[in-house]
Amino acid sequence: MRLRRLLLLGVAAVLLAAAGAALWRSAAPRPETAHSIADQLLCPACQGESVARSQSPMAAAMRDTIEQQLAAGRSPGQIRRFFVDRYGTGVLAEPGYDGIGILLWVLPSLAVGAVAFLVVRQRRRRPAEPARGEPDTAPSPRTGRARTWDAVAVAVIALVAVVAFTSPERGNTDRPARAADATSSLLTLARSLEDQGRYAEAAEVYRDVVAQQPDDRTRLRLAFTLLRSDRAAEAATTAGEVLRDSPGSTEALLILGLAQRATGSPDATATLRRFLKAAPDDPAVPEVRRLLAKS
């Protein structure tokens, strides 16, 4: 019996510590970046995707808006307000702290409080029961039922804890999110260099970002800036790598084709034709057609 009690206390202590750590992790103040703000906004043009993740042009425009406003010295709260004014509270990934939003925060806490209250009351009643004249020796059916409830409660808590600690989301949200925070300022720098036409410098920054975060979009920016800084062979290699990973990427096809053309590769025409077939509505189509007609 004592061992069981110790075990239960141990489990409770571990769960409390885990809950404390989780609370600390989510409540600890972290500097907000353009990426973290975009992550808390839902893209209005797409279902359930955050502005940070969506590939739609409108989400890209919203990311640029966030960067522009941060650069202008507006606070993350002001920026969120800006989007809510235009797109409604539905643009926020988390419910707000007013109106129905507050209910969504308060009701689960109330439910937890109510359950805790019931458990405590149940436990307080138990010692009083034998005094009612029931025999002390055999466990009463009430005590048996209370034990079952205890077991169920512990099982539910254990299940939640197991799911929380083993779910794949956990790994994803911790480290890569921090890495993304660190790289997002580099990306901003690279983009601003690119906007100023300093492609060679932008390419170097993109190369650093790709080393930590080799996603398609960044690798394509790297390929594009390499191409614009007359390093077509490297651009072709990078675009080729993206195409190997994502054969459907028409942007990779376009950059690969243009890079092959710049290096004088005989494959250029075939690659650009593939691009025209795959993306007939791309804004680059007229220009590619002109190039193909010239060669």
Next chain:
Amino acid sequence: MSRRRVVGALLATAAVVSLGITLASGMGRASDAPEPSATGPVTQARSGTAPGLSGRTLTGAAFDLTTLRGKVVLVNVWASWCDPCRAELPVLAGAQRRWSAEGLEVVGIDIRDNAESALGLLSELGIPDLRSVADPRGTVAVAWGARGVPETFVVDRTGHVRWWAQGAVDAAWLEERIPPLLAS
């Protein structure tokens, strides 16, 4: 005992209500946007002052919406990479020709596009004079609360947004909404 039952019933009711509210608000969010009508764009009446719209046009001229106060202004968000815009742009140019004497101005916001492709499309459609503000990063369109392309905002003579349409507008849509604003 009966008190316990009452408490239990109250808690159960609270649980069901909270679940209901959670589900309802989630579903409400999913169906926030108005239902698309069978024909024409999704349209909402709007109120409130129009956001700012100033910058360079595709041809490099300076533009500022405030200089058009006193006119009805149709602001259209478009891009050369947007397919439905191809059909819509000539309709807008037609509206400009038809109602310009009565005080209608049509202004495009060309988003996330390059000026060359945009001007290429306009001349291909035979409407090279349709004026558009270049918005290469799309931030102007976001300031207007646009959710995609094409979208149209109609601003009345006092500078207030009156209509917002998601999707391409057609002649019937314009016929229904522009003359009353021009008459006011």
